[in-house]
Amino acid sequence: MNGLALFQFIAVVLIWGTTWIVIKDQLALVHPSWSVTYRFLVGGLALLAWCRMRGLPLRVPRASLPFLLLFGAAQFVLNFNFVYRSELYIPSGLPAVAFALLMVPNALLAWLFLARPVTRRFLLGSALGIAGVGMLFVQQLSHPGDRSETLVGLAFVGAAVLSASVANVMQASPAARRFPAxxxxxxxxxMGAALNALVALGLAGPPQWDARPQYLAGLLFLGVVASALAFGLYFDLIRTMGPAEAAWTGVPIPILAMAISTLLEGYRWAPLAIAGSVMALLGLVVALKAPAPRPAQA
Structure with a gap:
């Protein structure tokens, strides 16, 4: 991992590690689909405004529009509608923990559709990471609450992970290189915001709004920082590192999310959670460590 990739990796972790608690607040009064609509309307406009300010191209080839529509539906409609709904049933830290496993479907789909190899080092690191995340997952499930609601929330999270994985692999495909990133x-x-608006109209009726200043502040953070900025960094990582490797950002994110929960929600770190965090980070180092260079042949 070069210096730029390391910077992008850390920035994505720091940004997305804070989004879960903000998303929770977005669900106070506004239907999830409307909050998702507003988020990506803000994010899309912010990205295009940045392109115009920097003199970057705004047009994309007409032939790429179906690809962008499908990608937008998977990443910004299905994925986020499922995530926002999951937080109606389960604590904000649990979706973050589940998304740490995104590397698994990403690696499998990239192997199936893009012929990207999976190294032994990556498999070993993934096994450690999955074990560590599993320990965090058990810790979250041990919290008191309605188990049926927990299962519904987990089903939404599982659907979100699969939707995100499809979008991630699409970004690593040759078709994604045919237009300005x-x-x-x-x-x-x-496009995702427009589709979300249609979903919201069908599920919740006319647009809804929350007049609290923290709702607007959270929306701006999620739209500009967590969407426009973070997705730009993350999808550049996918193109340079690969979808499986970039998905390892999901491992330290729940650790950071639970650290924030410790400060704001009174989360308590049990020995199992501490051990799981250490194992997950160890797996991250193993999976992403570059192999030693071969000595030059005489």
Whole structure:
């Protein structure tokens, strides 16, 4: 991992590690689909405004529009509608923990559709990471509450992970290199916002709004920072590192999310959670460590 990739990796972790608690607040009064609509409307406009300010191309080839529509539906409609709904049933830390396993379907789909090899080092690191995340997962499930609601929430999270994985692998495909990256991402977000508005109209009726200042502040953070900025960094990681490797950002994110929960929600770190965090981070180091260079042949 070079210096730029490391910076992007850390930035994505820091940004997305804080989004879960913000999403929870977005669900106070507004239907999830409307909150998702507003988020990606803000995110898409912010990306296109940035492109115009920097003199970057805004147009994408007409032939790429179906790809962007499908990508936007998977990433910004299905994925986030499932995530927001999951937080109606389960604590905010649990979806973050589940998304740490995104590397698994990403690796499998990239192997199936993009012929990307899976190294032994990556498999070993993944096994450690999955074990560590599983320990965190058990810790979260041990909390008191309605188990039937927990299962519904987990079903939504599982659907969100699969939707996100499809979108991740699409970003690593040759078709994703046929249009300007940031402009394509911005238009995909706006397409996603339009589709989300249709979903919201069908499920919740006319647009809803929350007049609290913290709702607007949270929406701006989620739209500009957690969407426009973070997705731009993350999808660049996918193109340079690969979808399976980039998905390892999901391992430290729940650890950070639960650290924030410790400060704001009174989360208590049990020995199992501590051990799981250490094992997951160890797996991250093993999976992403570059192999030693071979000595030059005489």
């Amino acid at each position: 940031l402009a394509g991402l911005g238009w995909a977000m706006l």
